[in-house]
Amino acid sequence: MRRGSLIGPLLLVLIGVVFLVRNLHPEWLSWDLIARYWPFVLIVWGLLRVFEILVWRFSGKPLPQRGISGGEWALVVLISLAGLTFSFVHNRLPRLAPVINIGGSAELFGEAFDYPVPEQIRPAAAPVIVLDHLRGNVRIAGAQTSEIKVGGRKTVRAYRRADADKADANTPVEILQQGDELIIRSNQERAPSDVRVSADLEITVPRDSSIRAAGRSGDYDVLNVRGVDLKADSGTVRLQDVAGPVRVDVRRSQMVRAVNVKGGIEILGSGRDIELENVEGRVTVNGYYSGLLRARKLSQPMVFQSGVTELRLESLPGQMQMDLGDLGLEQVTGPVHLVAKSKDVTVKDFQGELRITVDRGDVNVSPRRAPAGPVDITTRNGDVTLSLPARASFILDASTRRGELRNDFGPLLEAREEGAGGTLRGSAGKGPEIKLHTERGRITVRKD
Amino acid sequence: MNTNSGNMIGALTGPILLITLGVLFALQQFTDVSFRQTWPFLLILLGVLELVKRLTGARP
DSSP, rough: OOOOOSHHHHHHHHHHHHHHHHHGGGGGHHHHHHHHHHHHHHHHHHHHHHHHHHHHHHTTTOOOSSOOOOOHHHHHHHHHHHHHHHHHHHHHGGGGGGGGGOOHHHHHHSEEEEEEEEEEEOOOOOEEEEEEOOOOOOEEEESSSSEEEEEEEEEEEEESSHHHHHHHHOOOOOOEETEEEEEOOGGGSSOOOOEEEEEEEEEEETTOOOEEEEEEEOOOEEEEEEEEEHHHHHEEEEEEEEEOOOOOOEEEEEEEEEEEEEOOEEEEEEEEEEEEEEEEEEEEEEEEEEEEEEEEEEEEOOEEEEEEEEESSBBBEEEEOOOEEEEEEEESSOEEEEEEEEEEEHHHHEOOOOOEEEEOOOOEEEOOOOSOOOOOEEEEEEEEEEEEETTTEEEEEESSSSEEEESSSSGGGGEEEETTTEEEEETTOOEEEEEEEEEEEEEEEEOO | HHHHHHHHHHHHHHHHHHHHHHHHHHHHHHHSHHHHHHHHHHHHHHHHHHHHHHTOOOOO
């Protein structure tokens, strides 16, 4: 009798169920989840097979020569490649993810019909304005007024005009007062699943309103309000002139941009680029942002945590720029702490303490003025270059396991060769402690 | 009996490797340990399992 394993068919059922759930209830199972947890399919498969073999053994059936057949290994390789590619694409290029969206065929094949969203004006008694907006771009501007004004345009994608007309009539944009909150509803969830409604809205609100919005996709432009709390699945977020706190939680955003914010900023979720300028409150970024981070003029501390990178700084009168492979900081106040896996780091003109730990990458530090706080730089694989002013005072302890040492300070520093590397120690005056260490790379102490 | 446990190891080699592969990928996903660093572990494991199989007496 041919002994059949149950796991192959089970795997097929699992893959089928995943796609079915994605098509029927996308909110139950995000691609994010699949991109993260796919290795457990392999683990569970292996465990089930071990269990199966034990059962066969104790029921006295003959054991197979090989626990996993050649064909099954081929499937393992296929799953691994698909999983690796998928998590790579998902993590690194969030903007590609919507392309892999399966289902919602009207999005691709239907026709687009346009409808106006009639303008509505209401007295805005409530300071909190809630936007329950599923799809479409929103522009919110604060103005010297005590009314709220909503208008715009709606696009319905459907196969037939009659379906589109019906969907338009079913999804009016409404303004409702609920307690302290003024709610703008798009009612898009009332549209049938083969019709896609999206609305581009222009909203004018009193200047001192706070905005709370949740949406599935679309860009948000918010200008001149008191506070912003935003949750979106994808799109670009641009905020300007916000008098209070900002909180942004997005998935797959292409850019989050905030300019002239008086309160703190908290950015969660995932996406590509972040741009911050002129922020007076504390900045926290905690999520997965794989693109370019640009910041200028932050007067309070910033904490950035994304993937394997962690950056903390006390304030940034100057500017910084960070992408996957590089970090540049200019005019920054410490304590500055950086932990990163693979980055070339350049720090110019810093004050206070500086601690940098990178796995792979060159570190280039020039304090311009004499460093005032301790400096501690460690890289496992890369060159370390420190440029000090000629009359700086410091206590230096530099070492490389494998690589050369270059010293512009001459006899002030004592160089010693040790194996393939060496140490450079010495002091000038009673300055702060400077520690430089690389496992493999050159250490240069330069005099400016 | 000996032959039987050799058989057993032979049958379990595949699943054990598969579990390890899954664990290495999961490690890459959730920690800093990347698969590029850990893959030789699979070779070692395969070697060890093969050794155990031969030592427990299954005739090749």
